[in-house]
Amino acid sequence: MAIEDDVLVVGGGLAGATAALAAKDADPDARVRLVTYKQSTLRHASGLIDVLGYGPDGDGPLVDPFDALVNLPESHPYRRVGVDAVREALSFFDGVAGDAYAGNHTDRNALVPTAGGTVKPTARYPAATAAGLASDERDALFVGFETLPAFDAPRSASHLEAAGVPFSTRGETVSFPGIDRDDAKLVRYAHLLDEDERVRTSGRRMGARTALATAVDARLGEESRIGFPAVLGDERPAEVRSYLADALGVDVFEVPTGPPSLAGMRLEDVLFDALSDDGVRVTAGVPVIDYELVAGGASESDGDRIDHVVVDRHGSEIPHRADQYVLATGGLVGKGVKSDRDGVFEPIFDCHVPQADDRYDWFVDDVFGEQPYARFGLEPDRDLRPLDPNGEPEFSNLRAAGAVLGGYDFAAEKSGAGVSIATGYVAGTRAAEEVSR
Amino acid sequence: MATDTDVLVVGGGSTGCGIARDLAMRGLEVTLVERGNLTDGTTGRMHGLLHSGGRYAVSDRASATECIEENEILREIAGHCVELTGGLFVQRPEDSDAYFEEKLEGCRACDIPARVLSGREAREVEPYLATDVKRAIEVPDGAVDPFRLCVANAIDARAHGARIETHAEVIDLLREGDDVYGVEVRHDSGPGTRVHRTPGSTEEITAEYVVNATGAWAGRIGAMADLDVEVRPSKGVMTIMNVRQVDTVINRCRPKGDADIIVPHETTAILGTTDEEVSDPDDYPEEEWEVDAMIDTLSELVPILTEARTIRSFWGVRPLYEPPERDTRDPTDITRDFFLLDHAERDGVAGITSIVGGKFTTYRAMAEEISDHVCEKLGVNASCATATEPLPGSENLEILEEGMDDFGLRSPIARRSKQRLGSRSREVLETDEANPVICACEGVTRAEVRDAVSQSGSDLNAVRIRTRASMGNCQGGFCCGPMANELHPKYDEPTARAALDELIQERWKGQRHALWGEQLSQAMLNYALFATTMNRDEDPADAAEPLEYAAFDHGGR
Numbered sequence A: 001m002a003i004e005d006d007v008l009v010v011g012g013g014l015a016g017a018t019a020a021l022a023a024k025d026a027d028p029d030a031r032v033r034l035v036t037y038k039q040s041t042l043r044h045a046s047g048l049i050d051v052l053g054y055g056p057d058g059d060g061p062l063v064d065p066f067d068a069l070v071n072l073p074e075s076h077p078y079r080r081v082g083v084d085a086v087r088e089a090l091s092f093f094d095g096v097a098g099d100a101y102a103g104n105h106t107d108r109n110a111l112v113p114t115a116g117g118t119v120k121p122t123a124r125y126p127a128a129t130a131a132g133l134a135s136d137e138r139d140a141l142f143v144g145f146e147t148l149p150a151f152d153a154p155r156s157a158s159h160l161e162a163a164g165v166p167f168s169t170r171g172e173t174v175s176f177p178g179i180d181r182d183d184a185k186l187v188r189y190a191h192l193l194d195e196d197e198r199v200r201t202s203g204r205r206m207g208a209r210t211a212l213a214t215a216v217d218a219r220l221g222e223e224s225r226i227g228f229p230a231v232l233g234d235e236r237p238a239e240v241r242s243y244l245a246d247a248l249g250v251d252v253f254e255v256p257t258g259p260p261s262l263a264g265m266r267l268e269d270v271l272f273d274a275l276s277d278d279g280v281r282v283t284a285g286v287p288v289i290d291y292e293l294v295a296g297g298a299s300e301s302d303g304d305r306i307d308h309v310v311v312d313r314h315g316s317e318i319p320h321r322a323d324q325y326v327l328a329t330g331g332l333v334g335k336g337v338k339s340d341r342d343g344v345f346e347p348i349f350d351c352h353v354p355q356a357d358d359r360y361d362w363f364v365d366d367v368f369g370e371q372p373y374a375r376f377g378l379e380p381d382r383d384l385r386p387l388d389p390n391g392e393p394e395f396s397n398l399r400a401a402g403a404v405l406g407g408y409d410f411a412a413e414k415s416g417a418g419v420s421i422a423t424g425y426v427a428g429t430r431a432a433e434e435v436s437r
Numbered sequence B: 001m002a003t004d005t006d007v008l009v010v011g012g013g014s015t016g017c018g019i020a021r022d023l024a025m026r027g028l029e030v031t032l033v034e035r036g037n038l039t040d041g042t043t044g045r046m047h048g049l050l051h052s053g054g055r056y057a058v059s060d061r062a063s064a065t066e067c068i069e070e071n072e073i074l075r076e077i078a079g080h081c082v083e084l085t086g087g088l089f090v091q092r093p094e095d096s097d098a099y100f101e102e103k104l105e106g107c108r109a110c111d112i113p114a115r116v117l118s119g120r121e122a123r124e125v126e127p128y129l130a131t132d133v134k135r136a137i138e139v140p141d142g143a144v145d146p147f148r149l150c151v152a153n154a155i156d157a158r159a160h161g162a163r164i165e166t167h168a169e170v171i172d173l174l175r176e177g178d179d180v181y182g183v184e185v186r187h188d189s190g191p192g193t194r195v196h197r198t199p200g201s202t203e204e205i206t207a208e209y210v211v212n213a214t215g216a217w218a219g220r221i222g223a224m225a226d227l228d229v230e231v232r233p234s235k236g237v238m239t240i241m242n243v244r245q246v247d248t249v250i251n252r253c254r255p256k257g258d259a260d261i262i263v264p265h266e267t268t269a270i271l272g273t274t275d276e277e278v279s280d281p282d283d284y285p286e287e288e289w290e291v292d293a294m295i296d297t298l299s300e301l302v303p304i305l306t307e308a309r310t311i312r313s314f315w316g317v318r319p320l321y322e323p324p325e326r327d328t329r330d331p332t333d334i335t336r337d338f339f340l341l342d343h344a345e346r347d348g349v350a351g352i353t354s355i356v357g358g359k360f361t362t363y364r365a366m367a368e369e370i371s372d373h374v375c376e377k378l379g380v381n382a383s384c385a386t387a388t389e390p391l392p393g394s395e396n397l398e399i400l401e402e403g404m405d406d407f408g409l410r411s412p413i414a415r416r417s418k419q420r421l422g423s424r425s426r427e428v429l430e431t432d433e434a435n436p437v438i439c440a441c442e443g444v445t446r447a448e449v450r451d452a453v454s455q456s457g458s459d460l461n462a463v464r465i466r467t468r469a470s471m472g473n474c475q476g477g478f479c480c481g482p483m484a485n486e487l488h489p490k491y492d493e494p495t496a497r498a499a500l501d502e503l504i505q506e507r508w509k510g511q512r513h514a515l516w517g518e519q520l521s522q523a524m525l526n527y528a529l530f531a532t533t534m535n536r537d538e539d540p541a542d543a544a545e546p547l548e549y550a551a552f553d554h555g556g557r
């Protein structure tokens, strides 16, 4: 006996969550399950949804990412699924994210200030970041906290000026009211504001929100917007932002920071809330470790058929059977792609990972050069089924999505979340369609 | 003619810094010039073993005796740079009994405390030793932090009036007839601490006496005054593991060989090494087989090494010296002793001496001998005090341990800061300002980073060697940016940016040799943090063309 579903998605990052939601959307009657192991890369990621910031030769930043998709090589995941599917997937994401995200009013990329003081092209950004765009010409004050060394507001501000932003910037550093340990966790800051906890500042007790507004007001000049590191609330970020905006009489925004990244965690919450609303069953904290083929079944023309996968639930091996499978276990960071001294491999199904034989050919000497290791991952067909070394599908009922795919360098292109959403959407939709057929 | 300084020391490794301190304490005016950061040569690229002498107890008893003497002195004068780990010479079933006995006898003859442990006893000390290890000899090996020790010597030399110039490369020796009277240096960014983007300059520094302490590079300096110094640079690899699989130095008990020692170091364990002659100490191949040999051979002693995560590898070049009359083929046969080459005696050129060969462990004794020699040349009558005067950071260590509060930090971090700073802890860490952790892997706080910046200018690699920030598991992925933040506003933004880029590139260099398994995943994470989150690879501030902001989404405004 095995646990039975129609579609089983392995991996609960952006790609896996999108695939499960898309499968349910394509066929609301399908039984969809998502099995995921550890925290996804959203904990590290900035929460921005990049589609394409730079072209294949590093040209950019690109104003219109969609225009540029056709220039990518045939093997790129975007070309595998096609430009229309990328657009469709993105509007699917817009529907899931709702008010939490902005940027869908235009095809153009937005330039978002980074914590280090550069700007980065991205297609969708959290609502919390919307007032911070670098093409908005209003002057901006950046405020950092002396106990959060990753964001140095004065340095970021002068870096942005060096980057030529069309407004004046200034940075100020204040101490965060209510934080009395130098090593307090990031969520502690957010919770102080969420709960508006009473804190003591200069001998008086008041709510943390008021205390922060007071501390910042003293530093505010003529600027009409203020950027903070992304700590403005975990549970109630919109409320915290609007409180501060009202108290200070300016727009308030967050500069993506992390890890840990509160913006990424908020996106994770949005996705998992949607999964539970849509009736996707989620099994978290356990890894898929193995699989079995359909017993005695002659190999099909389009690859072997997976009968079930094996989930390790705290030592016992539980079979999970589904009609269709989606592999969304992430890349090198998510551990969907692993390696040892002898080679790079995909640990569950041992799908083919193109690679140079000699590990000294996996890298180049310039840290930001064209790094082969950044492109490690599976090579899919147009249906997103991973291919074996001969270019044939490895399995007839397995599709792959997200960072487990290879052939693109998301860090150089700025395409991480976009590829996960596009391929997750297509893999989930096709999986559900094939079940209902 | 009055000279600029009494003695000019070329080279900021352990030898040069040791000499500078010794001579400055004897009251001489000293200037030390180093082409990179302190320890940029072999000293910063060695294994970190504080020899008990056990390694030389069979092959070279004179060196072994000197090692144990200096080992005991350094424990006293540099307690904050040394960890008393103890060491084992481990015998496997296939290793010779006769050699084991010789080793034991050699240790005893050289007054190196030595005790034989059975295989079982050895595994009680080090549980990860292979189950078939036969027996072991326990000796007082230790681990030493070469960065901290070298910098402490330099700080103390400066406290005694010395001028220490880093990023100052000697480009010529000033020679008139048969007399060397100084050097010409090129300052990378003007004299004083290095600040990125400050224009360079050259300077002639005249001296009564020049000491060439450039180790593997000594031949090059010699050549500037047509002097032959026959250094035979020999490279060796060291591979760093992410945790300490062992807490004791593990040596293989057999005659010389590659990959025969593991040294626990701070949070890591370092495997080593190889021994191969190279022609150019600045440019030699760093090879895959060397890294593989470390893991494959040393896992015969500690089997879990095959599974473990390595975080980077690095190479160093030994400044081996071959006196002209000898003709040794194999570099492992060249003596590890040091040589003082008095060029007046040797070549008829006065005013300069070269030092080559030797070991880190015996740097102080070497410096003493050389300083005696220089004093004799200059007719100065002053005696050496370095064997008894503690280095800065090592005064009153016991009192420190007893009486110090935790500076408001969680204790593991406070403990590690205290270990690094020794008796300077109070001075550095006592601050009214917020003191958050900058490097979580190594537990380095803002106060420590700023203290290092005050010593070394805008150079983050110099901050790194002083504090260990960015040297842990993440190899700087999380802390390079925050380290650069600490430069601002003391240094302007473009300076901080240049320093950041240099640090990122330096950290990448060693990771390339550990790019598989966990560390390849870490490398991808770091790449994503720098390139995706920060867009560090496509910074418009570094671009040739201004960015047309108006063409992009302005949020509907």
Ligand SMILES: Cc1cc2nc3c(=O)[nH]c(=O)nc-3n(C[C@H](O)[C@H](O)[C@H](O)COP(=O)(O)OP(=O)(O)OC[C@H]3O[C@@H](n4cnc5c(N)ncnc54)[C@H](O)[C@@H]3O)c2cc1C
Binding pocket: A010, A011, A012, A013, A014, A015, A016, A035, A036, A037, A038, A039, A040, A041, A042, A044, A045, A046, A047, A048, A049, A050, A051, A286, A287, A288, A289, A328, A329, A330, A331, A333, A334, A335, A336, A348, A401, A402, A403, A404, A410, A414, A415, A416, A417, A418, A420, B525, B528, B529, B532, B533
């Ligand atoms: C530091 C960083 C910053 C980034 N910043 C941005 C950004 O600014 N903009 C942008 O667009 N993108 C960004 N990205 C990229 C993006 O966040 C994701 O990496 C990308 O979308 C990949 O998502 P994924 O779902 O494919 O994989 P992951 O997020 O890696 O998720 C994979 C999931 O699968 C699980 N898993 C793995 N193996 C198993 C198994 N055997 N059984 C069950 N579950 C398993 C993992 O535990 C994990 O939860 C960033 C990435 C990183 C690392």
Ligand SMILES: Cc1cc2nc3c(=O)[nH]c(=O)nc-3n(C[C@H](O)[C@H](O)[C@H](O)COP(=O)(O)OP(=O)(O)OC[C@H]3O[C@@H](n4cnc5c(N)ncnc54)[C@H](O)[C@@H]3O)c2cc1C
Binding pocket: B010, B011, B012, B013, B014, B015, B016, B033, B034, B035, B036, B037, B038, B039, B040, B041, B042, B043, B044, B045, B046, B047, B048, B049, B050, B051, B168, B169, B170, B171, B213, B214, B215, B216, B217, B221, B234, B235, B236, B237, B273, B315, B316, B317, B318, B319, B357, B358, B359, B360, B361, B362
């Ligand atoms: C692989 C390896 C492992 C080792 N392990 C140990 C060990 O565990 N224990 C131990 O005791 N010893 C060990 N040693 C030996 C020890 O590291 C060296 O003997 C010692 O560090 C040499 O120090 P030094 O100051 O003479 O040379 P260096 O540290 O090389 O100093 C010479 C300096 O001169 C500078 N320089 C060069 N050219 C110029 C110029 N033109 N102008 C200005 N400056 C210049 C260089 O940048 C360099 O910093 C090891 C050596 C190697 C290679």
